[in-house]
Amino acid sequence: MKIKKIVSFLLLMFILILVGCKKEGNNLVLRVYNWQDYIEDGKDDEGNKVSNSVIEDWILDYKERTGKDVSVVYDTFETPEIMLNNIKTGKTTYDLACPSEYMIQKMIREGMVEKYDYDGKLINVPNFNEYGSPYIQRIFLESNLSEYAVPYMWGTMGLIYNPQLVDEEDIDSWSIMWNEKYKNMASAKDSVRDTYVVGVMYLNKDKLLKIKLDYESGLLTDAEYNREISLIMNDTSDIAGVERVLKKMKKNIFGFEVDNGKNDIVTGKIAINVAWSGDAVYSMDVAEEEEEVYLNYSVPKEGSNIWFDGWIMPKGANKELAQDFVNFLCQPEIAARNMDYIGYTTSIAGDEVFDLVKEWYAVSEEEEGEYADLTYFFGDTISPESKIDGKALVKVDVRGRQFDAQFPSEEVINRCAVMEDFKEMNDDVLAMWENVKLGDFSIWLSLGVVAGIIVIIGGIYYIKFLRESRKKKKKLNW
Amino acid sequence: MSKIKFQRKHLSIPYAAFLLLFVVLPLILIVYYALTDVNGTISLKNFINFFKDKNKLGLLSFSVIIGVANTVLCLLIGYPIAMILSNRKYNKSMVMVLLFVMPMWINFVLRTAATRDLLYWLGINGGENPYLATMIGMVYNYLPFTILPLYTTMLKMDKSLIEASYDLGAKPYQTFYKTIIPMTMPGIVSAATMVFMPTMSSFVISDIMGERKISLIGNAIQFNFDQSRWHDGSLIALIMLLIIGIITLLTKNIQKEENVRGGLW
Numbered sequence: 001m002k003i004k005k006i007v008s009f010l011l012l013m014f015i016l017i018l019v020g021c022k023k024e025g026n027n028l029v030l031r032v033y034n035w036q037d038y039i040e041d042g043k044d045d046e047g048n049k050v051s052n053s054v055i056e057d058w059i060l061d062y063k064e065r066t067g068k069d070v071s072v073v074y075d076t077f078e079t080p081e082i083m084l085n086n087i088k089t090g091k092t093t094y095d096l097a098c099p100s101e102y103m104i105q106k107m108i109r110e111g112m113v114e115k116y117d118y119d120g121k122l123i124n125v126p127n128f129n130e131y132g133s134p135y136i137q138r139i140f141l142e143s144n145l146s147e148y149a150v151p152y153m154w155g156t157m158g159l160i161y162n163p164q165l166v167d168e169e170d171i172d173s174w175s176i177m178w179n180e181k182y183k184n185m186a187s188a189k190d191s192v193r194d195t196y197v198v199g200v201m202y203l204n205k206d207k208l209l210k211i212k213l214d215y216e217s218g219l220l221t222d223a224e225y226n227r228e229i230s231l232i233m234n235d236t237s238d239i240a241g242v243e244r245v246l247k248k249m250k251k252n253i254f255g256f257e258v259d260n261g262k263n264d265i266v267t268g269k270i271a272i273n274v275a276w277s278g279d280a281v282y283s284m285d286v287a288e289e290e291e292e293v294y295l296n297y298s299v300p301k302e303g304s305n306i307w308f309d310g311w312i313m314p315k316g317a318n319k320e321l322a323q324d325f326v327n328f329l330c331q332p333e334i335a336a337r338n339m340d341y342i343g344y345t346t347s348i349a350g351d352e353v354f355d356l357v358k359e360w361y362a363v364s365e366e367e368e369g370e371y372a373d374l375t376y377f378f379g380d381t382i383s384p385e386s387k388i389d390g391k392a393l394v395k396v397d398v399r400g401r402q403f404d405a406q407f408p409s410e411e412v413i414n415r416c417a418v419m420e421d422f423k424e425m426n427d428d429v430l431a432m433w434e435n436v437k438l439g440d441f442s443i444w445l446s447l448g449v450v451a452g453i454i455v456i457i458g459g460i461y462y463i464k465f466l467r468e469s470r471k472k473k474k475k476l477n478w
Numbered sequence: 479m480s481k482i483k484f485q486r487k488h489l490s491i492p493y494a495a496f497l498l499l500f501v502v503l504p505l506i507l508i509v510y511y512a513l514t515d516v517n518g519t520i521s522l523k524n525f526i527n528f529f530k531d532k533n534k535l536g537l538l539s540f541s542v543i544i545g546v547a548n549t550v551l552c553l554l555i556g557y558p559i560a561m562i563l564s565n566r567k568y569n570k571s572m573v574m575v576l577l578f579v580m581p582m583w584i585n586f587v588l589r590t591a592a593t594r595d596l597l598y599w600l601g602i603n604g605g606e607n608p609y610l611a612t613m614i615g616m617v618y619n620y621l622p623f624t625i626l627p628l629y630t631t632m633l634k635m636d637k638s639l640i641e642a643s644y645d646l647g648a649k650p651y652q653t654f655y656k657t658i659i660p661m662t663m664p665g666i667v668s669a670a671t672m673v674f675m676p677t678m679s680s681f682v683i684s685d686i687m688g689e690r691k692i693s694l695i696g697n698a699i700q701f702n703f704d705q706s707r708w709h710d711g712s713l714i715a716l717i718m719l720l721i722i723g724i725i726t727l728l729t730k731n732i733q734k735e736e737n738v739r740g741g742l743w
């Protein structure tokens with residue numbers, strides 16, 4: 001009897017605890033869905049908690065401003081495709097998610113995204129209007145994304161390479177992936193979009209170089225040149241051509257990779273890797289620190305792709321809370337903290353970010369180096385005192401490495417365009433990629449296998465038949 | 479409320495629920511997705527398209543070839559090892575068995591990644607020889623699955639039959655294929671099924687060892703699900719399921735023959 005009472009008491013407690021938990025859920029909750037390791041967590045290199053994380057600071061800040069308690073549910077995803085699947089099928093609705101540009105476009109097309117409060121400027125995210133990099137703001141406006149998303153991190157796509165194994169004159173073109181001289185030395189990305197860009201750039205390289213010449217001789221303005229590149233990159237009329245060149249590339253490269261490439265280039269398995277600028281910086285850092293290998297990064301002359309991740313509000317989101325959080329992230333101080341932690345390039349300009357860039361890369365006035373001009377990125381968001389001759393200049397000693405990967409020059413930016421979602425061509429592009437990835441097979445292979453199976457099964461039954469008739473004969477003889 | 483009397487048959491409820499939830503329901507979902515299109519209408523279009531597409535059929539055939547090759551290699555390597563292991567003379571303390579089975583205790587993704595580095599160090603890399611590297615990775619991963627069933631059947635083998643065959647004047651090779659092989663047939667069949675089917679549908683080993691340049695039918699399933707194309711992915715999964723079902727039926731047939739002395743072999 002006593003045991004029964006104790007058990008029922010424990011059960012009751014358990015239920016009460018469960019109910020208690022549920023009650024807490026009635027408070028304000030912000031559900032955030034982000035890439036892994038994509039926000040500052042207040043920990044040092046060893047993983048010890050040393051300060052408040054960005055999220056905790058926002059919770060405190062919100063309480064201070066509004067007097068309301070808020071909690072954050074923070075989940076992470078590995079690829080935007082997984083994120084999309086989970087948002088489509090999942091029971092939890094998220095208030096904020098941070099997918100890549102093409103996924104944002106796709107979700108907008110499918111009507112899955114809530115608009116920000118917008119009247120030409122973001123009403124409830126004033127920090128972005130004030131501190132968002134003028135360059136990024138322009139790109140967002142041109143891509144018609146301003147109403148739907150606020151950018152978080154961005155960068156370029158290029159080639160990371162080991163200068164000891166690769167000639168400088170070969171690396172400035174995507175053709176290097178097809179160059180027999182570098183057979184089995186390069187890795188491409190195992191992702192439709194990233195490798196499609198490489199293919200389309202190679203396929204149109206003559207056209208692109210002609211435009212480049214026109215641009216250099218002054219026939220085209222910056223904007224016109226950029227638009228031409230964007231048109232070529234987003235032209236899906238010659239998918240068969242891309243398939244052809246990518247199949248050829250597959251024979252020449254070491255392999256495709258998702259995240260092995262970062263390590264493989266450090267350990268020397270490969271010498272060239274298609275990489276996003278953020279990952280490139282990471283690879284360069286690791287190679288330098290652990291193996292004393294010095295890697296470089298270059299954006300090929302034909303042009304390349306600009307990527308960014310942005311905060312969107314899925315349908316049904318708590319818009320008020322979500323915009324408040326995004327606004328918090330757009331403070332230069334917070335953006336600098338996130339940039340410091342993630343190592344990518346933030347979309348927010350401002351003094352704190354500029355200071356961090358200088359802290360990372362700038363050499364002192366006396367040391368040798370050259371000035372890199374980041375005015376296009378920082379514009380008027382930084383105080384005039386930190387400018388030199390009205391320009392946002394950083395004195396750096398080495399070029400073509402981390403600094404240039406993280407903050408491409410204006411010249412590089414001019415030949416980079418945003419690659420759009422494939423829209424109605426999506427299935428065709430996927431089919432193309434499937435053919436490239438899964439391989440081409442002749443019908444004879446299938447016929448041969450079927451014939452082989454028939455022969456084997458037929459043979460087995462034939463042997464069986466022979467044995468049985470032999471047995472019967474034996475019986476008859478007896 | 480009348481008291482529900484606990485009966486013995488109520489014990490089966492959890493199992494029935496488990497089967498329903500985790501076996502029957504997923505199967506129904508796969509069949510549903512395989513036989514419908516994006517709009518949810520029932521159509522056999524996916525099915526017909528699969529068998530019209532020479533690349534898909536080719537991929538399936540290629541997977542069959544890799545599966546057969548892996549099975550044959552595993553049996554060729556595993557059979558002698560299992561024989562040695564089952565011989566008390568060489569394997570007194572079972573340490574040898576442990577050594578061969580131990581790799582199974584390590585997470586196989588990790589193990590494959592390590593194999594990749596090891597092979598690179600030995601000069602065989604997936605970039606240059608994707609087929610060779612993939613085959614090595616496959617054999618290495620599935621060898622324990624071959625050795626274990628063979629080893630257990632060989633332990634149970636009646637040694638006196640082998641002696642009898644010698645006494646009746648059989649030469650060693652005759653003893654081997656007329657006595658030992660028929661007696662270990664159940665082990666061979668279960669080893670073969672344990673290797674062949676997972677090989678065809680695996681995608682991690684071919685991805686890691688072949689530097690993602692080699693694809694098996696498993697990669698095709700994963701590819702489709704990654705791209706949110708559930709209908710196409712489910713269809714390939716269903717076709718795999720049918721193939722596995724047919725093979726199981728066939729092997730069952732062979733094993734049944736087994737009980738009637740000798741059977742096929």
